[in-house]
Amino acid sequence: NAGVTQTPKFRILKIGQSMTLQCTQDMNHNYMYWYRQDPGMGLKLIYYSVGAGITDKGEVPNGYNVSRSTTEDFPLRLELAAPSQTSVYFCASTKPETSTDTQYFGPGTRLTVL
Amino acid sequence: QKEVEQDPGPLSVPEGAIVSLNCTYSNSAFQYFMWYRQYSRKGPELLMYTYSSGNKEDGRFTAQVDKSSKYISLFIRDSQPSDSATYLCAMSEGTGNQFYFGTGTSLTVIP
Numbered sequence: 001n002a003g004v005t006q007t008p009k010f011r012i013l014k015i016g017q018s019m020t021l022q023c024t025q026d027m028n029h030n031y032m033y034w035y036r037q038d039p040g041m042g043l044k045l046i047y048y049s050v051g052a053g054i055t056d057k058g059e060v061p062n063g064y065n066v067s068r069s070t071t072e073d074f075p076l077r078l079e080l081a082a083p084s085q086t087s088v089y090f091c092a093s094t095k096p097e098t099s100t101d102t103q104y105f106g107p108g109t110r111l112t113v114l
Numbered sequence: 115q116k117e118v119e120q121d122p123g124p125l126s127v128p129e130g131a132i133v134s135l136n137c138t139y140s141n142s143a144f145q146y147f148m149w150y151r152q153y154s155r156k157g158p159e160l161l162m163y164t165y166s167s168g169n170k171e172d173g174r175f176t177a178q179v180d181k182s183s184k185y186i187s188l189f190i191r192d193s194q195p196s197d198s199a200t201y202l203c204a205m206s207e208g209t210g211n212q213f214y215f216g217t218g219t220s221l222t223v224i225p
Contacts, residue, residue: 004157033213040122042202042217043158058212090157102148103204103213105157 001026004106006091012112013081021076021109023091031094032074033058033103034066036087043090049074081113117141120203120216129225133190137203137216140184144205144214147179149188152200152218161201162188193223 007022025032030051035043045058049068063085065077074093078085088110092103120137127133135149145166150158162177164170164186170177176189186205190197203216 040217042118042120043215045212048212102160102163105150105159107157108155110155 003027004091004093004104006089006106006109008109009107010110012114013078014114015081015083017081018077018079019081019111021078021089021091021111023074023076023106024072025074025091025093025104025106026072027093027095027104028071029093029095029104030071031096032068033092033094034064034074034076035090035092036060036085037090037108038087046076046089078111083113085111086113087111117214118203118205118216121219122217124220124222126222126224127193129193129195129223131193131223133193133197133221133223135188135190135201135203135219135221137186137205138184139186139205139214141205141207141214142181142184143207144181145208146206147177147186148204148213149175149177150202150204150215152202154199158202193221195223195225198222 004025033048034046044060047066049055091106094103118139147164149162151161152158164177167179167181174191178187200218202218204213
């Protein structure tokens, strides 16, 4: 199993541009999450999904959109990028029915908006 | 008040030292407590997982949960340079519920 994979690893955007961060997991996990991590601020939940076709907002959803058309994929869309969206983005997944219910993280996407 | 508070450090110790990392929380409904390790420019990886109060040991690592004090700890015995990383605590109310993360403690183990 590859686990959780994210693309791209790095990206520089100009203000006002848009992009999609890709996230795929091959563990048949029904729950998936997007976090952003800023220095000294910990992980903040942007959006999450409990299954295909179901998404919900987390703590910091403004400026982002998500979709979940399949169990495996959970892309994060940035529209009209702003400098405040400069961060490291992590995708995670879990299957709550398992005994540990831990979240497995991808390697992250490092985004800079200039 | 934040849901989870964690001293950001940085913490620097000599090789072989015992390390103590701590988090406090305010939500008494939290039942699942986790510690993640995050190496520089990598994603967090699960280190320890504990349900409710008590201790859990795994090799050189021991996780403790004191729900009465709303306080969790991670102890690392015989610390190694390879333990140098940021350690994040996380907790949730139940399976499938949102995880709340601490800000992370940066640890450096000096050879």
